[in-house]
Amino acid sequence: MELKLITKQQAQPPFYVGVDLGGTNIKAGVTDDRGQVLWVGQEPTLVERGPEDGARRIGALIRRAIQEAGLRPEEVAGVGLGSPGTMDIPGGRLMVPANLKGWEYFPIRDRVSEHCGMPVTFANDATAAAFGEKWVGAGQRFHSLILLTLGTGIGCGIIVGDLLLDGEHSHGGEYGHTVIDCRPDARSCSCGRRGHFEAYASATAVTKRAQEALAAGRVSMLSRRLAEGAKLEPKLIAEMAEAGDELSRQLILETAEYLGIGIVNLMHTIDPNGILIGGAMTFGGKESRIGRIFLERVKQEVFLRAYPAVGDTTEIDFATLGGNAGFIGAAGIARLEKLKKS
Amino acid sequence: MELKLITKQQAQPPFYVGVDLGGTNIKAGVTDDRGQVLWVGQEPTLVERGPEDGARRIGALIRRAIQEAGLRPEEVAGVGLGSPGTMDIPGGRLMVPANLKGWEYFPIRDRVSEHCGMPVTFANDATAAAFGEKWVGAGQRFHSLILLTLGTGIGCGIIVGDLLLDGEHSHGGEYGHTVIDCRPDARSCSCGRRGHFEAYASATAVTKRAQEALAAGRVSMLSRRLAEGAKLEPKLIAEMAEAGDELSRQLILETAEYLGIGIVNLMHTIDPNGILIGGAMTFGGKESRIGRIFLERVKQEVFLRAYPAVGDTTEIDFATLGGNAGFIGAAGIARLEKLKKS
Incomplete structure (x- = not known):
């Protein structure tokens, strides 16, 4: 940016x-x-x-x-x-x-x-x-907004009007560590607990799912690039998705679906005007075809899961200030x- | 009350x-x-x-x-x-x-x-x-608090200081309908969607789990009472748990665990000073031994799952105004x- x-x-x-x-x-x-x-x-x-x-x-x-x-x-x-x-x-x-x-x-x-x-x-x-x-970026039009920052983990900032939702123990917005899968065999989070949103929709999670698929013998264009010394990370997955690799495309769409679940949970709890997606793992963001497909899939999942009163009115977009x-x-x-x- | x-x-x-x-x-x-x-x-x-x-x-x-x-x-x-x-x-x-x-x-x-x-x-x-x-009940000592009302569904009211978290579309606190199990075969909620908190920790959910266990042939003191014409509801389950029925006790402890998960998610998002539990389904509340055991199990699950910065400082208690x-x-x-x- x-x-x-x-x-x-x-x-x-x-x-x-x-x-x-x-x-x-x-x-x-x-x-x-x-x-x-x-x-x-x-x-x-x-x-x-x-x-x-x-x-x-x-x-x-x-x-x-x-x-x-x-x-x-x-x-x-x-x-x-x-x-x-x-x-x-x-x-x-x-x-x-x-x-x-x-x-x-x-x-x-x-x-x-x-x-x-x-x-x-x-x-x-x-x-x-x-x-x-909210001040000068993509959130200017919102009275209240939530920014999810996708990277190694998932950051979350919540603003309601003039209120910064810091929490009473400065622990508000530790949203990456909320449970979206409560079963005992849910995915492990970097924090040592299981089933956290961050363990499904962060860069770490995407990379881990790619590793698992490749280890299970899934054919993918990723394998050759890794053999050539490339690093397995969301950027490579976005590149291979752009080149037509099915596994890479599937991983990106799956990530969007998990992100959509986390977003609907926020809409049903906080109900902001807008939710912005930022951070390193936006698969190229608005400037990239894959990024735009990613965002559309997030919106599809929200369309499916959210109550219409919020699902049809809450804006979901990329952040712009990087x-x-x-x-x-x-x-x-x-x-x-x-x-x-x- | x-x-x-x-x-x-x-x-x-x-x-x-x-x-x-x-x-x-x-x-x-x-x-x-x-x-x-x-x-x-x-x-x-x-x-x-x-x-x-x-x-x-x-x-x-x-x-x-x-x-x-x-x-x-x-x-x-x-x-x-x-x-x-x-x-x-x-x-x-x-x-x-x-x-x-x-x-x-x-x-x-x-x-x-x-x-x-x-x-x-x-x-x-x-x-x-x-x-x-917050004004005159169990929340007087809190700057911010969340009240979960357990009944047929789960109600949720969120107050942060002088701010009522109504949401931008009057949809804040629809917290019963947040996903805690994102898998395709998760429990169905009354709203038609799957995996919602309310489908695990409401009176409806407890009753449904009891029905399933009995239908699967689980031996329980509940069976005789139902044969005598009693209605399967949390009140009966609390009564049988008091009388020593293992299934009833297990259902109450499981419900507490799901409730704990929903509470930790709120602590990691809003971070209030206190979370109060009210409504019809508190298994007798503070005045009842089963109610107190229920609350203690909720706290145990929070102890297990929450970050110490909030888990060790956030008060969890029954509401008092009924x-x-x-x-x-x-x-x-x-x-x-x-x-x-x-």
């Missing part, structure tokens, strides 16, 4: 800085009051250096972002930091984030705040991404907090 | 009237500003007489409630009406309520308002019951709307 940057002259003050902290990279950017981006940059997280070093570098990245955007610190009305869970949002602390080993229980909000010299608003990264889509949703949403959440206070 | 009434002298003005419209009865009551009840009464719904007649009688019941409570109409600050779905809450209309045949698409809010001469706040009955528990939760909550929602406006 290419981001169109604006200049300070085109911008609507005041300005906000958003940071998206991930296990691999820290991405930061500056937005104006409308969510338009003036500058974006990133640097490696370097998890192994520990959280004190990380907080120091995040603080420096924030100061750099402000400078590169041509702003003075006093023109910045807020800083937002999105972080992977588990976390304690009101307490500003990490808890046990799976992708930040060694950073456990670190008071990251206040440490980053000390290093950048400004108050920091703390948010869950999936919620921040959902908020970004990897930028997180920092834009973090900036937007900082803005929301400021507006709520004033 | 016996309700303790207060006198006008003991009350804290202003006053509210709440109405709980059901397929069998219309229940109405008057509360003070703290949710204490001054008067409660009910009359049969008489669905077959149609919605115009119903609205007229609801209006008359509201006027009677005010009079019986010893109040003048101007001392009443709001009237709340809880109704079964499907419905259009912002529009004040019924849609296709399963238990009110012939009342489809009726503008009940405004018609009741005309008949009682006061503005009426319209709410979903399950949400109203949840709000009642059949009074609906009208009290409807009154409370009218009060909430008034407070939000002022």
